[in-house]
Amino acid sequence: MEKKITVLPGDGIGPEVVAAAVRVLQAIGKRYKHDFQLAYASIGGSAIDQFNTPLPEDTIELCKQSDAILLGAVGGPKWDNNPPELRPEKGLLQIRKTFDLFANLRPVKAFPSLLDSSPLKREVADNVDLLIVRELTGGIYFGEKKRTESEASDLSIYTRKEIERIVDNAFELAKLRRGKLCSVDKANVLETSRLWREVVEEKKHQYPEVEVEHNLVDSVAMKLITNPSHYDVVVTDNMFGDILSDEASVITGSLGVLPSASIRGDSFGLYEPVHGSAPEIAGLGIANPAAAILSVAMMLQYSFGLKEEAAEIERAVNAVFEDGYFTMDLAKDKEHALTTDEWTDKVIAE
Amino acid sequence: MEKKITVLPGDGIGPEVVAAAVRVLQAIGKRYKHDFQLAYASIGGSAIDQFNTPLPEDTIELCKQSDAILLGAVGGPKWDNNPPELRPEKGLLQIRKTFDLFANLRPVKAFPSLLDSSPLKREVADNVDLLIVRELTGGIYFGEKKRTESEASDLSIYTRKEIERIVDNAFELAKLRRGKLCSVDKANVLETSRLWREVVEEKKHQYPEVEVEHNLVDSVAMKLITNPSHYDVVVTDNMFGDILSDEASVITGSLGVLPSASIRGDSFGLYEPVHGSAPEIAGLGIANPAAAILSVAMMLQYSFGLKEEAAEIERAVNAVFEDGYFTMDLAKDKEHALTTDEWTDKVIAE
Ligand SMILES: CC(C)[C@H](C(=O)O)[C@@H](O)C(=O)O
Ligand SMILES: CC(C)[C@H](C(=O)O)[C@@H](O)C(=O)O
Numbered sequence: 001m002e003k004k005i006t007v008l009p010g011d012g013i014g015p016e017v018v019a020a021a022v023r024v025l026q027a028i029g030k031r032y033k034h035d036f037q038l039a040y041a042s043i044g045g046s047a048i049d050q051f052n053t054p055l056p057e058d059t060i061e062l063c064k065q066s067d068a069i070l071l072g073a074v075g076g077p078k079w080d081n082n083p084p085e086l087r088p089e090k091g092l093l094q095i096r097k098t099f100d101l102f103a104n105l106r107p108v109k110a111f112p113s114l115l116d117s118s119p120l121k122r123e124v125a126d127n128v129d130l131l132i133v134r135e136l137t138g139g140i141y142f143g144e145k146k147r148t149e150s151e152a153s154d155l156s157i158y159t160r161k162e163i164e165r166i167v168d169n170a171f172e173l174a175k176l177r178r179g180k181l182c183s184v185d186k187a188n189v190l191e192t193s194r195l196w197r198e199v200v201e202e203k204k205h206q207y208p209e210v211e212v213e214h215n216l217v218d219s220v221a222m223k224l225i226t227n228p229s230h231y232d233v234v235v236t237d238n239m240f241g242d243i244l245s246d247e248a249s250v251i252t253g254s255l256g257v258l259p260s261a262s263i264r265g266d267s268f269g270l271y272e273p274v275h276g277s278a279p280e281i282a283g284l285g286i287a288n289p290a291a292a293i294l295s296v297a298m299m300l301q302y303s304f305g306l307k308e309e310a311a312e313i314e315r316a317v318n319a320v321f322e323d324g325y326f327t328m329d330l331a332k333d334k335e336h337a338l339t340t341d342e343w344t345d346k347v348i349a350e
Numbered sequence: 351m352e353k354k355i356t357v358l359p360g361d362g363i364g365p366e367v368v369a370a371a372v373r374v375l376q377a378i379g380k381r382y383k384h385d386f387q388l389a390y391a392s393i394g395g396s397a398i399d400q401f402n403t404p405l406p407e408d409t410i411e412l413c414k415q416s417d418a419i420l421l422g423a424v425g426g427p428k429w430d431n432n433p434p435e436l437r438p439e440k441g442l443l444q445i446r447k448t449f450d451l452f453a454n455l456r457p458v459k460a461f462p463s464l465l466d467s468s469p470l471k472r473e474v475a476d477n478v479d480l481l482i483v484r485e486l487t488g489g490i491y492f493g494e495k496k497r498t499e500s501e502a503s504d505l506s507i508y509t510r511k512e513i514e515r516i517v518d519n520a521f522e523l524a525k526l527r528r529g530k531l532c533s534v535d536k537a538n539v540l541e542t543s544r545l546w547r548e549v550v551e552e553k554k555h556q557y558p559e560v561e562v563e564h565n566l567v568d569s570v571a572m573k574l575i576t577n578p579s580h581y582d583v584v585v586t587d588n589m590f591g592d593i594l595s596d597e598a599s600v601i602t603g604s605l606g607v608l609p610s611a612s613i614r615g616d617s618f619g620l621y622e623p624v625h626g627s628a629p630e631i632a633g634l635g636i637a638n639p640a641a642a643i644l645s646v647a648m649m650l651q652y653s654f655g656l657k658e659e660a661a662e663i664e665r666a667v668n669a670v671f672e673d674g675y676f677t678m679d680l681a682k683d684k685e686h687a688l689t690t691d692e693w694t695d696k697v698i699a700e
Contacts, residue, residue, distance in 0.1 A: 084544075089539070118471075119474045119575050121470065151545075153493070154540045157501065158503075191495040217593055218596035222600045243571045
């Protein structure tokens with residue numbers, strides 16, 4: 001198989017973890033005889049520094065010619081006081097919109113060897129295996145914004161079509177998993193939520209094998225912590241998805257190892273670790289590359305249909321944890337923590 | 351002291367827990383020689399059944415003539431499919447708006463004797479003592495709503511004034527506590543959040559004794575679970591406040607014992623337990639009245655300035671827990687769980 005991948009290292013620890021993930025990608029390519037062609041471009045703060053825009057035209061062009069995108073992270077204190085148009089995050093929002101990446105997939109799965117790092121009791125976090133599907137290109141993030149001296153507003157707006165495609169996506173994913181879908185809204189207050197709920201109710205007849213429940217966002221914010229193993233697939237809008245997927249990311253104590261995919265229904269997709277740019281440890285070579293490596297596994301699975309290769313990476317990462325190898329963030333015994341490169345070597349050896 | 355209190359029992363377990371709270375209120379009144387005059391009225395589902403509206407005019411009138419409101423809970427499956435205007439929650443939204451109750455205070459404090467019921471590890475939930483201040487009458491809850499066959503929208507809108515008054519409120523509360531304020535927004539995306547952040551930045555010069563931080567809502571959704579004792583006062587908008595205050599309510603394992611106050615800057619206020627109407631156990635006499643009782647304590651403190659009396663109730667509740675008396679929801683040994691009335695007797699005895 002021959003595939004073109006655009007690599008966007010970004011800011012902070014982005015370049016380090018992406019370099020590690022690329023090494024794993026190449027090792028898999030060699031072993032399974034795939035030709036992964038990589039091309040690098042810039043995004044976020046480093047793009048602002050070099051080109052005065054968080055998403056240069058050249059980057060967009062390169063992405064257009066590729067089959068998938070691997071992204072590190074964007075942002076850092078250096079750009080925090082920039083005007084909205086010159087903020088690193090804007091690059092992320094623009095790339096999502098430009099490529100119509102409407103579905104953000106955030107799996108959260110307990111690694112038993114990491115549960116000691118969880119803020120939750122072991123019996124609560126154990127067996128958690130959920131997938132949050134967040135609508136990524138609509139809602140209040142992209143609706144009209146207004147500002148005067150004395151007033152500000154943001155419009156949350158959804159068309160039926162926008163909801164239908166993300167809901168279809170979530171149903172399909174639920175079919176491939178345990179067949180349970182929880183749709184999250186605030187239908188007792190919001191009009192967009194009532195339309196959302198209507199669409200889910202209509203669609204569910206097309207997926208009789210999936211069991212559906214509706215739940216209010218405030219109630220899910222509680223239950224994600226009191227009973228996270230209740231959930232299989234959770235689908236929700238852009239804003240609620242932002243909050244709930246970050247909340248869910250702490251359940252298993254493995255925030256540093258969570259991958260994500262942003263897709264649009266065909267095979268194209270953008271893959272990135274959930275953790276941010278962590279400027280405070282950038283350049284030290286101690287960042288945990290597991291999330292970036294697992295993002296590559298998601299790319300292999302969702303964009304290239306390479307299930308076996310993806311499973312192989314997940315197995316290797318799990319095995320390295322089981323063997324007791326950790327980077328600084330997870331090591332109980334900080335003295336024996338591995339560097340980014342050492343840990344990546346272990347995964348490749350596996 | 352002579353005070354008029356409107357009591358709105360509402361639906362589900364509302365009437366039971368309110369009855370218990372009223373008994374405690376009367377016991378305190380007797381002991382400290384205050385004259386608390388109670389008048390009852392209806393709200394929510396039971397008001398819909400009787401008067402075909404979730405907030406009858408008579409209820410509004412009665413509230414207007416009183417110094418404070420004690421509310422049980424509203425809602426239940428019976429009314430879940432009603433049109434928006436005939437839903438129990440609408441009564442709650444209307445009473446907030448009618449009386450301009452713009453500040454919702456939700457304290458979350460660990461009771462050491464309840465921490466076993468927390469989903470969080472003891473060392474994480476220990477020492478938590480935070481107060482979420484949620485803006486309650488603005489934002490996306492009350493902004494213009496539109497709906498066509500193929501599209502729906504909700505407008506999130508805030509005036510500078512609306513933000514100023516809630517932020518002032520939060521600063522004042524922080525001054526009376528540990529002097530730390532965390533303002534929560536999504537300023538990297540939302541215009542309303544940028545105005546919010548501006549106001550907090552301006553206001554902070556008036557409160558030099560309070561230490562302020564800004565944090566993004568997604569990041570707070572994580573940190574509330576990984577490091578809840580970091581927080582003292584948290585101030586945020588209506589929507590974020592709804593989600594975060596419910597999320598925070600599970601930290602200490604004491605969801606059933608959390609009170610709330612909705613106030614407006616003068617002495618008038620509405621006090622209600624955080625838990626809902628719990629229709630599945632309504633009428634059984636086993637509901638936990640602690641949240642309603644502690645809501646009365648908040649009323650004594652915030653509306654009547656009766657600090658000693660409020661502290662007395664809190665002390666009694668804590669003592670009953672310490673002595674190992676629990677209602678069904680918290681008892682490890684369900685056979686020895688107390689009924690609502692028995693538990694209330696213990697508190698009154700204390
Ligand atoms: C950086 C920000 C705009 C972004 C978002 O909220 O979508 C981030 O928090 C995320 O979740 O990917
Ligand atoms: C019932 C509902 C409208 C209400 C809200 O979201 O404000 C409730 O969830 C609350 O938090 O008091």
